Amino acid sequence: MVDQEKIHTQCLSNDPQERIHALEELKNFFFFMPDKQQAWNDLHRLTNDKDHDIRSSASRALDFVFPEIPDKQQAWNDLLRLINDKDHDVRSSASRALDSAFTQVPDRQQAWNDLLRLTNDEDWLVRSSAAEALGSAFSQVPDKQQAWNDLHRLINDENIFVRINATLALESAFSQVPDKQRSLNNLLSLTNDEDHEVRSSAAYALGSAFSHFSDKQQAWNDLLKLTNDQNSSVRSSSNHSLGRVSIFMASQAETEDDYKKELEKAIEFFETATKEASYDNPAQFCLPFYRSFYTIIFKKQEAKGEVNKYLEKAKAAIEDSEGKKQLFEAVQSLAEALKEVQNMENLDLSGMKDELSFYGKYCDYAAELMSCADEKSPFATEVLKKAANSSTSILK
Helix, strand or coil, X not given: CCCHHHHHHHHXXXXXXXXXXXXXXXXXXXXXXXXXXXXXXXXXXXXXXXXXXXXXXXXXXHHHHHXXXXXXXXXXXXXXXXXXXXXXXXXXXXXXXHHHHHHHCXXXXXXXXXXXXXXXXXXXXXXXXXXXXXXXXXXXXXXHHHHHXXXXXXXXXXCHHHHHHHHHHHHHHHHHCCCHHHHHHHHHHHCCCCCHHHHHHHHHHHHHXXXXXXXXXXXXXXXXXXXXXXXXXXHHHHHHHHHHHHHHHHHCCCCHHHHHHXXXXXXXXXXXXXXXXXCCCCXXXXXXXXXXXXXXXXXXXXXXXXXXXXXXXXXHHCCCCCCHHHHHHHHHHHXXXXXXXXXXXXXXHHHHHHHHHHHHHHHHHHHHHHHCCXXXXXXXXXXXXXXXXXXXXXXX
16 A cells, blocks of 8 residues: 555655655556645655755656656656756756657647757757657657658767667658658668667667668668678677568568578577677577477477477576566567467468567567666567467467
8 A cells, every 4th residue: 555645744854865765656656646646746846856866866757657647748847847957867867758758748749849959959868868759759740851850960960879869769760751761871871880889779770670661672781781790789780680671571471481481591690699799689589489489380290398498598588687577578478479379280371471470570579678678668568468468369
């Protein structure tokens, strides 16, 4: 049971540690507060606290509970004020909330104008967060051409972290950008960036947006070139993307032989990617899943125990990941998917393609959790659960 009165009292305490503890309670239990207006009043008050650590904690709480706040316009205004705070940590925490808050502000046009202004902020951290928000909210921005122009500018920003987030934002927004060829050219140019993290992000984005490219051969060639990059994380990212592209190609195959060859190629690329980098490597998640999927589809006589073998390997891959609990739930969902496939009788080509497309999509979600696991991961995990639940009707 949440003791809201005690939390309220701590919010008013003269002891900074008590106020920080109260903010943690507000962040974690806001949804369960019987009086959300009072909870919001307490949080709003602490965004103006004289202690910069309190303001920073309040910014993080705003990010986490924004969907539940009764006055979202005021909460948005608080974020804008905190983004201009004199303390760097406060600005940093507030900037990270842009992504989750933008789509929920009642005055979307005003929010868009604010976000547009923040893409030109002198603080690289604010520009980086604004780029991330542009990508995730691209479908809802009122002026997509202007949003695309801003992304194009941020891709060429002088700061590496701004360029990385703008690159990943372009990947998120690619299906809706007005000029896809120019977007592809931007991504291809970033594969030659002097910083390896930008090149790695570009490789990941190429793999994610591949199905939207008109010139798929050019994207494939550039990914192949990156597999020879001097940096191991770039090589890993490009091989992982080539694996994802091969999964896409298998889902489009016109013959069972081509389907099998593309699936085999994907497994080879994932295997190479796992050897190039070890820390939070999503290929470590994809490899055991697609190996098991392949065995179940093409080697029925060897498939006994394949699901358990997959579970063991996948659990080992996520052992050191920050979002271990959420990832394990994802692994369990995918294991159930493998069981469903294993229990099916002989599949024709159409059935195999359907299974690969369906499960491949939320295997990608699970792999993405590994590379960017954070406190928002449960939302992506929920997508996996819904996909697993809906699989029953598709498999019948």
